[in-house]
Amino acid sequence: MANLSMLTVGDSTIDSVFEIDGDQASILCNTRSQEKELCFKYGEKIPVKKIRRGFGGSALNTAVGFSRLELTSAISTIVGEDSEGKSIIDFLEQEGLESGFVKQSETTNISVVLVYNQERTILSYHRPREYGKLELPPSDNIYFASAGKGAENIIPKLLGRISTGSKLFFNPGSWELLKFDDFAPLVKYCQALILNKEEADLCLGEESTTKQLKAIRRLGAQIAVITNGARGAYINDGQNTYHMGIASGQPIDPTGAGDSFSVGLVGGLVLGKSLEESCRWGMVNSASVLEKIGANRGLLSRDQLEEKSRKATSLNFKTLKEN
Numbered sequence: 001m002a003n004l005s006m007l008t009v010g011d012s013t014i015d016s017v018f019e020i021d022g023d024q025a026s027i028l029c030n031t032r033s034q035e036k037e038l039c040f041k042y043g044e045k046i047p048v049k050k051i052r053r054g055f056g057g058s059a060l061n062t063a064v065g066f067s068r069l070e071l072t073s074a075i076s077t078i079v080g081e082d083s084e085g086k087s088i089i090d091f092l093e094q095e096g097l098e099s100g101f102v103k104q105s106e107t108t109n110i111s112v113v114l115v116y117n118q119e120r121t122i123l124s125y126h127r128p129r130e131y132g133k134l135e136l137p138p139s140d141n142i143y144f145a146s147a148g149k150g151a152e153n154i155i156p157k158l159l160g161r162i163s164t165g166s167k168l169f170f171n172p173g174s175w176e177l178l179k180f181d182d183f184a185p186l187v188k189y190c191q192a193l194i195l196n197k198e199e200a201d202l203c204l205g206e207e208s209t210t211k212q213l214k215a216i217r218r219l220g221a222q223i224a225v226i227t228n229g230a231r232g233a234y235i236n237d238g239q240n241t242y243h244m245g246i247a248s249g250q251p252i253d254p255t256g257a258g259d260s261f262s263v264g265l266v267g268g269l270v271l272g273k274s275l276e277e278s279c280r281w282g283m284v285n286s287a288s289v290l291e292k293i294g295a296n297r298g299l300l301s302r303d304q305l306e307e308k309s310r311k312a313t314s315l316n317f318k319t320l321k322e323n
Contacts, residue, residue, distance in 0.1 A: 014108055017255070068302070
């Protein structure tokens with residue numbers, strides 16, 4: 001088999017998405033932590049407006065996105081030896097992905113996504129996985145996404161692929177951020193390290209976004225990216241720091257917004273687009289996903305991204321002044 005254009009590595013899940021009516025829950029502020037909390041009546045049955053079953057996990061979402069950009073793509077992941085695992089494999093094949101590197105073991109990861117007031121809260125169940133058993137075939141590019149406890153066991157295989165010429169893009173999940181010191185050696189090989197602001201605060205300390213971007217660059221990543229919700233994305237390429245706002249749209253469900261941005265950004269770079277155009281692709285792709293319930297239903301094709309990006313004239317790529 002010829003080299004793949006893109007291999008994604010990480011977890012896959014079954015997502016059950018519950019859309020909750022505005023009058024069935026409330027958002028309160030915890031006076032001790034100052035954090036917002038989603039609240040229901042204790043011991044009550046809570047009516048649900050809509051329910052949708054789908055597929056998720058950053059590795060799966062991005063694999064689907066890269067495939068829709070016409071990149072020859074595969075995913076290296078672990079699903080269960082159950083009907084849910086089979087449904088994930090069937091879905092991947094329907095999306096044109098190579099599924100021969102999907103391992104099956106025990107039960108499939110499950111996420112319950114509660115969508116309320118245009119925000120999502122996720123209840124996740126993740127089986128322990130033997131990530132060291134994952135197979136990483138030759139690929140021009142590797143997108144290393146969220147994986148659970150023990151994901152550090154795949155680092156030697158990633159380094160092995162990098163040594164043979166694969167380019168690495170890294171979007172760490174909760175476990176990788178918790179154990180960031182273990183994964184930091186990968187960063188010096190990264191074409192891009194992509195974090196959101198909360199993730200950057202967790203692994204780099206609560207500094208300004210500009211300082212955090214520079215810290216990522218010092219770790220060795222060629223391009224540092226920090227997204228910050230409605231405030232857009234901030235990028236440092238070693239020469240300048242840039243900002244791009246979000247694309248307009250009618251957001252319904254933010255699940256998968258970060259993954260879809262990464263697909264546009266990374267896909268654009270892999271296809272030879274400029275950093276500015278790649279960031280625009282990311283914003284347009286993310287806006288499309290936000291308008292659908294589920295993590296990957298709104299992912300755009302290459303032609304759709306090209307067309308919508310040409311029309312997104314309000315998305316300016318601004319060079320920020322250094323402090």
